[in-house]
Amino acid sequence: MFINFRGSDTRTNFVSLLYNALIKARIEAYRDNEELLEGEEICPSLLRAIRRSEISIPVISEKYGESKYCLLELAEIWECRKSNGQTILPVFINVEPRDVRHQTGSFEVPFQEHQRKYKPAIVESWKNALKEVGDLKGWTLKGDATIEDQSNLVELIVQTALRVLKRTPLDECKHPVGIDSHIDKLLPLLNTVSDDVRFVAICGMGGLGKTTIAKAVYNCIFRSFNGSSFLIDVREEASQGNKGLVSLQKRLLKDILDRDEDISNSSQGSKLLEKRLHREKILLILDDVDNYKQLDALAGGINWFGQGSRVIITTRDDHCLNVHKSDKDIKIYKPKELNAENSLQLFSLHAFSMSKPPEDFKELSCEVVQHVGGLPLTLEVLGSFLCDKNKDEWKDTLRGLKDIVDNKVSGMLIRSYDDEVFARLMISYEKLSDQAKIIFLDIACYFIGWKADCLLYSYPWNGEEAIPLWEACELNPRLAIKELTQKHLLKIDDHGRLRMHDELRFMGRRIVLKDINGDPTKRTRLWSANEILEVLEKGKGTQMVEGILLPSGVEIDDLSFDDFAKMPNLRFLKVDKKIITGDFSHLPSKLRWFSYQFARLKIPPVNFYHDELVHLDLSWSYINMEWNDRPENNTKTLPTSSHGFHVYKDWI
Numbered sequence: 001m002f003i004n005f006r007g008s009d010t011r012t013n014f015v016s017l018l019y020n021a022l023i024k025a026r027i028e029a030y031r032d033n034e035e036l037l038e039g040e041e042i043c044p045s046l047l048r049a050i051r052r053s054e055i056s057i058p059v060i061s062e063k064y065g066e067s068k069y070c071l072l073e074l075a076e077i078w079e080c081r082k083s084n085g086q087t088i089l090p091v092f093i094n095v096e097p098r099d100v101r102h103q104t105g106s107f108e109v110p111f112q113e114h115q116r117k118y119k120p121a122i123v124e125s126w127k128n129a130l131k132e133v134g135d136l137k138g139w140t141l142k143g144d145a146t147i148e149d150q151s152n153l154v155e156l157i158v159q160t161a162l163r164v165l166k167r168t169p170l171d172e173c174k175h176p177v178g179i180d181s182h183i184d185k186l187l188p189l190l191n192t193v194s195d196d197v198r199f200v201a202i203c204g205m206g207g208l209g210k211t212t213i214a215k216a217v218y219n220c221i222f223r224s225f226n227g228s229s230f231l232i233d234v235r236e237e238a239s240q241g242n243k244g245l246v247s248l249q250k251r252l253l254k255d256i257l258d259r260d261e262d263i264s265n266s267s268q269g270s271k272l273l274e275k276r277l278h279r280e281k282i283l284l285i286l287d288d289v290d291n292y293k294q295l296d297a298l299a300g301g302i303n304w305f306g307q308g309s310r311v312i313i314t315t316r317d318d319h320c321l322n323v324h325k326s327d328k329d330i331k332i333y334k335p336k337e338l339n340a341e342n343s344l345q346l347f348s349l350h351a352f353s354m355s356k357p358p359e360d361f362k363e364l365s366c367e368v369v370q371h372v373g374g375l376p377l378t379l380e381v382l383g384s385f386l387c388d389k390n391k392d393e394w395k396d397t398l399r400g401l402k403d404i405v406d407n408k409v410s411g412m413l414i415r416s417y418d419d420e421v422f423a424r425l426m427i428s429y430e431k432l433s434d435q436a437k438i439i440f441l442d443i444a445c446y447f448i449g450w451k452a453d454c455l456l457y458s459y460p461w462n463g464e465e466a467i468p469l470w471e472a473c474e475l476n477p478r479l480a481i482k483e484l485t486q487k488h489l490l491k492i493d494d495h496g497r498l499r500m501h502d503e504l505r506f507m508g509r510r511i512v513l514k515d516i517n518g519d520p521t522k523r524t525r526l527w528s529a530n531e532i533l534e535v536l537e538k539g540k541g542t543q544m545v546e547g548i549l550l551p552s553g554v555e556i557d558d559l560s561f562d563d564f565a566k567m568p569n570l571r572f573l574k575v576d577k578k579i580i581t582g583d584f585s586h587l588p589s590k591l592r593w594f595s596y597q598f599a600r601l602k603i604p605p606v607n608f609y610h611d612e613l614v615h616l617d618l619s620w621s622y623i624n625m626e627w628n629d630r631p632e633n634n635t636k637t638l639p640t641s642s643h644g645f646h647v648y649k650d651w652i
Helices: 014-024 044-051 068-084 099-104 105-115 120-135 147-166 177-189 210-224 232-237 242-259 266-277 290-298 318-325 340-352 359-372 376-386 393-404 419-430 434-447 464-473 477-487 502-513 529-537
Strands: 003-004 055-060 091-093 140-141 198-203 225-233 284-290 310-316 330-333 547-549 573-574 579-581 593-597 615-617 646-648
Touching: 003 014, 003 068, 014 055, 014 147, 044 068, 055 068, 055 147, 068 120, 068 210, 068 232, 068 573, 091 310, 099 105, 099 120, 099 502, 105 120, 140 147, 140 393, 177 198, 177 210, 198 210, 210 225, 210 284, 225 579, 225 615, 232 242, 232 284, 232 290, 242 266, 266 290, 284 290, 284 359, 290 318, 290 529, 310 318, 318 330, 318 477, 340 359, 340 376, 359 393, 359 502, 419 502, 434 477, 434 502, 464 477, 464 593, 464 615
Parallel strands: 003 055, 055 091, 091 140, 198 310, 198 330, 225 284, 284 310, 547 573, 573 593, 593 615, 615 646
Antiparallel strands: none
8 A cells, every 4th residue: 555645744643643553454555754855756666656556545634735746646646546446545634625626725826836837737637636536535534633533534444445455356367368458448438537337348259258358357447446246157147047146146245245135036136236336336247148137137227336337248149238228328349359460379378388389380380370260269278279289189180170161071070179169159059049040050051251132133243142042941031140140150241241250160060960970961951062972972862951052163973853852851952063964843842042053954944843942043054944834733823932933044
């Protein structure tokens, strides 16, 4: 603790009592024993004492404003308050806080003199420090106070200091790579010197480091508040229903007020939180929130907390914030993945316990990081997995990563380092609606890089549009995509294309692969060319298969429409640039979306009719199209749907 005071006023009385009481309480206290002479600057050791203190106590007396050095120290104390949340406990002896704030009373004449002698910027910093400190909650003591009065106040200050010092920083991550940049962006949003109540949310996908960022910010600012609480894993605790929410409410009250409360249900707990905390300036962190009911139970409104309070929320789901913020402006911060330099540094710290890889592993490390991406959790787990592995094991791992990225994974890839990442990312997937799950798996297996939507018949966009495909399958893709982006499981880039982090794509494919023992015939989706060939060439198609997108560069012999007849639940099919024999009518009856660009048919579709098909792309096909306008059964008509029947036949 640092004691800031004017020696001639208080050194031999109040400050002496305070200093001795602090030492007796085993609190390390610093006071300057010597008066500085005119013209001297504050020595470096004094500045270090201020900056390393967790608490500063300005003892502001009648002649305090006359001292340049008291004011220099106070300005430095206030800078420490802004930069690292240093606690300030002011004592006003025979002065009014309003005179301190406005430099009136005994401060007026000294400041007129200061303005003549010192640079305007310096004087302005002193005035600002006095204004801010004068606004803080502190203690007042009359000049004629007895020794007993002074002793009682000293005891109050010591007890307050002990409570503040009892609050310790949270354990942070071992390697906080890139955290400083996040703190720099969050502190202006929090603006801890403002008296309003603020809610700030850190949003992003699982594994991005939201909790790590929240802990680092907490440690920077928690001493600026009268009380603080970091509620870890709100989602997990609240999954126990009313019992879980009550447990969180009790923990919050215990953290802030150091008292145990008897709470029977979450509704009662919410009322109690509002009653107990509405005068307290607190810092509250709600980590991993996934439902607006959790926010309502723990931080129902800005009127729950005292002036200057801050509530920080970490979440994967923006939607719960939108529902909750009816009476508050929740400021949202979305951290980005680590850049290449920081990714390599974080990976190296876990793989080699150094910030850069050894020269003989540098190339391999760069390749691994390139294929992993900038997700901190993945870099941490993968780096730890490769620690102490030899080069051959590194190369095997790298081949596995390349297979995932290059769509060459066959069967279930067993990777001992991915279980934690998979488990974390699965949390968001399991909470999706049924349609969002279908579309998430479709994107993970097939549609990354596709355009979400555009004018359906417009070119030169040389690619596919995903939304019409899902609409053809009677799904509601726009709502599902909104849900996926809110949960940070999907991104739409600046060009409207679907993007997904590699770890999320792997998670989606692993879900499809789960519990089938590597048998492609039992999968709902096929994306590997080798597996598609195995199913088609060996006639292994089953009712499980819902989608096939055969890469255009893959050759296949003796492909017939009969091969797809064994897949009655096939809803979309892409077989561009292939020679297919047989009849269109043998395509599965539930097929909704069919792309057959550059078609090369040996037998024209003379009897084409599909009741469910709503999207047919035959662009750039070199065939003489001949099909009946009506099916052989004259009671039926050409297929129609709410989406219409779309046929691409450019250059036929």
